[in-house]
Amino acid sequence: MTKLLLIILDGVPYRNWRRLFGNLEGWVEQGEAQVRRMRAVLPSTSASCYASIHTGVPPQQHHIWDNADIRRVTYPDVFSEVTLAGKKTGAVTHSYWSEFFNRAPFDVVRDIEYDEPGGPITHGRFHTMHGYGHANQMTPSDHDLFGTLTRLCEVKGIDYGILHTCTLDSMGHRFFHDCAEMDHACFHMDAILAPFLHRWRKSGYEVIVTADHGQDARGHHGGTGEDQRDFAFYYFGTSSLPPEDHVLDQLALAPSILTRMGVPVPPTMQAKPFFTP
Numbered sequence: 484m485t486k487l488l489l490i491i492l493d494g495v496p497y498r499n500w501r502r503l504f505g506n507l508e509g510w511v512e513q514g515e516a517q518v519r520r521m522r523a524v525l526p527s528t529s530a531s532c533y534a535s536i537h538t539g540v541p542p543q544q545h546h547i548w549d550n551a552d553i554r555r556v557t558y559p560d561v562f563s564e565v566t567l568a569g570k571k572t573g574a575v576t577h578s579y580w581s582e583f584f585n586r587a588p589f590d591v592v593r594d595i596e597y598d599e600p601g602g603p604i605t606h607g608r609f610h611t612m613h614g615y616g617h618a619n620q621m622t623p624s625d626h627d628l629f630g631t632l633t634r635l636c637e638v639k640g641i642d643y644g645i646l647h648t649c650t651l652d653s654m655g656h657r658f659f660h661d662c663a664e665m666d667h668a669c670f671h672m673d674a675i676l677a678p679f680l681h682r683w684r685k686s687g688y689e690v691i692v693t694a695d696h697g698q699d700a701r702g703h704h705g706g707t708g709e710d711q712r713d714f715a716f717y718y719f720g721t722s723s724l725p726p727e728d729h730v731l732d733q734l735a736l737a738p739s740i741l742t743r744m745g746v747p748v749p750p751t752m753q754a755k756p757f758f759t760p
Contacts, residue, residue: 494652496697500715503669506677521716521731523696532695539737539752559749566602568746573606573641620653629679655698689720722758
């Protein structure tokens with residue numbers, strides 16, 4: 484049985500992945516990982532992408548068009564389908580994911596941490612970034628987030644888990660992407676992720692490391708520019724990906740995850756899965 488973790492580093496453009504994440508690129512160079520380019524839906528806005536990543540349907544269908552439009556999504560999603568298949572799910576993410584795929588509105592006392600065997604999210608650990616702004620990012624330590632996901636793997640025995648962090652997206656909005664601050668931030672993220680990724684692989688998980696969208700030279704995303712939409716997709720596992728010149732469709736991520744885990748794909752997810760045996 485395939486167990487899988489999806490790691491989403493918010494708002495990193497393709498060019499920064501390929502030039503600044505030396506550990507990830509080292510695993511690719513050594514043949515232990517594969518990397519492809521993936522393209523976000525439109526609008527390439529965070530909440531819109533989150534909803535599409537897990538439902539496999541575009542914003543024009545699920546109707547999450549911006550970050551102020553947060554509510555329970557009604558389409559089948561990765562959490563719901565994995566849970567229906569009798570498996571355990573886990574989430575260490577921004578609270579938007581809990582609202583989209585469990586219940587809304589988010590109650591910080593009730594929903595900051597929960598363990599609900601009926602799912603769709605079996606084990607949820609969330610943060611809100613309340614008070615976020617240019618002067619204060621309000622992002623939790625990524626080291627702590629990686630540790631929390633690892634605990635869900637090793638103590639709760641989750642079969643599918645997602646981790647989402649806004650650190651690099653927030654840094655990009657503040658400093659833009661061609662600067663010493665972002666060079667260091669990407670370098671640091673790559674360094675602290677590496678030992679956890681090694682540990683997850685030793686525990687038997689396949690791992691995807693990717694983004695929700697990119698970000699352009701002025702720290703913007705939401706539109707059609709290549710830097711705003713395109714990001715890297717790293718895969719640690721035994722399946723194969725399409726040829727290197729193939730741009731992966733973000734809408735194919737949800738059905739690809741379900742297919743890889745042996746879970747039936749609902750008819751609402753119409754993009755063709757990209758994993759091959």
